[in-house]
Amino acid sequence: MWAGIYPAVTTKFTQDDRLDHAEMERCFALMIEAGCDGIIVCGSLGEGPMLSAGEKLDILKTARSVAGGKPVLLTVNEAATRDACTMGKAASMAGADGLMVVPSPIYHTDHGETVTVLKSVAAAADLPVMIYSNRVAYRVDVTSAMLEELAADERFVAIKESSDDIRRTTEIVNLFGERFDLFTGVDNLAFEALTMGAVGWVAGLVTAFPRETVAIYQLLKQGRRDEALAIYRWFRPLLDLDVSTYLVQNIKLAEIHAIGTNDRVRAPRLPLSGPRRAAAEKVILDALASRPQLPSF
Template sequence: MQVNWTGVFPAVATQMFEDGFIDYDMTATQIEALIDAGVDGLVMLGSVGENTALEMDEKIAVLKLAVDLTKGRIPVLSGVAETTTAAAIKYAQKCEDLGANGLMLLPGMIYTADTRENLEHFRAVAAKTSLPIMIYNNPGAYRVDIKPEEFNQLADVKNLVAIKESSGDPRRITDIYNACGDRFVLFCGMDDLVMETQVLGAVGWISGFTDAFPKESVGLWKLLSEGKYTEALAIYRWFAPVLHMDVHAKLVQYIKLAQAMTGVGKEYVRAPRLTLVGEERETITKIIQKAIDTRPSV
């Protein structure tokens, strides 16, 4: 199926057992809960999906599960986060073979590429697959910042179609548009900037905390897309303390703890990540519990 590049695309967590092995049954349950809530697509194996902590055969198994389970009801994208361009090409081609509908392509991991190297990485991967690709720009996490004018240098690559903008600067939405026109579809990539970036022109949201609060996330986006900003603002203000945790280095632990507390997942992660303990756990639990206790009607 073709990807309709609009709406809420949760960055789906890869569910684990306490020993760090993948819980495929819970991953499937989570996917069904997201579909039931009305999400518009799935992004498997992104940062929240612990892509870089998984072996290649595990990534393939998780992606196959998602493709088989959705049965074309909504599009399934896979994150591509490899350490070399050759490995990224190999995985992208495997995604296409498995029936994925698109890719979310990250810069090469570990090595911090310069602009020329980074743009060539995107070009090289795109040239070896027919799948549509969303470029993921997250300089805070991955140390590579793709500037608006640099995106314009990729405008001739037809299957580079969308941008997940996670620089943390909502002005980038306007700057990308001014540099590239409407060449690329723009997605919000940080949960706590969803309202700001939607107003500025983002037409979709790659969201982490949709995993834990799927109905509220879909409801918020619906209000925003309908221009009902007063109603949306009330939900956004309720949600904001939770959404701020999406930009923390431990976003995976925070999201998974929220999933466990809302009954749509488990908190277990794969080392070197560890589940939360002590004062940090108490602080995060209080924020999540307050959101649960004061959930708005959507």
């Protein structure tokens, strides 16, 4: 159902901490124009936990206005299952094409609780669902045993696999074949996952470098592995910025230099400063100075 490059977009704020819809329209459009296949709003990179329910729905509306009919998914990452179900229903009414569902990022659910959360949200929203498994950041791992319980419900169409273990990609493909659209959610494992059977990439640095991200996917899809690998090797230092406690600030700093936007974040986050900003900025500027010329694809 879903495949390709799905940016986990950043949320843009004005100087007085309101949503900057005009800037989001501009930035989201750059990704669609570059050939991205969908948009995911209000995730970790989108500072979803810091947004109100109304703000999330407003961002969904903005994304849909520029997506050109491509799928727009809203991330459901509420702490309480009741609130997650309410958010899912609201997203459905607002026209979301699907949900990316994170089991509670506050309480670390066990096997039975994780399955129950996912089933409850899917039933409440009655939308296609991408399951977000991230044992590193959220300490909730949607295992293959859980997927076996969820597979009977056709609303579960995809999984964003972010376990940081490339072996999981092969495991899911071996067990389920094409039952789930398998996406990688770890930027600096994307090439590896795509070559091992993932059909899509929920990407972070794509918000600053959309053409390069799309090029890697499309070249691999066309069997042009060496050309894709050359771009990926250049990209790797940038992609490492996604695997960090400061991924939001890192990627927004990259967006400043690559697409001319700002790095405003919502408190308690603050923009990078001091040595941490200098280190990230060096990676970004070094990459821009050696940016490869992309082949036609």
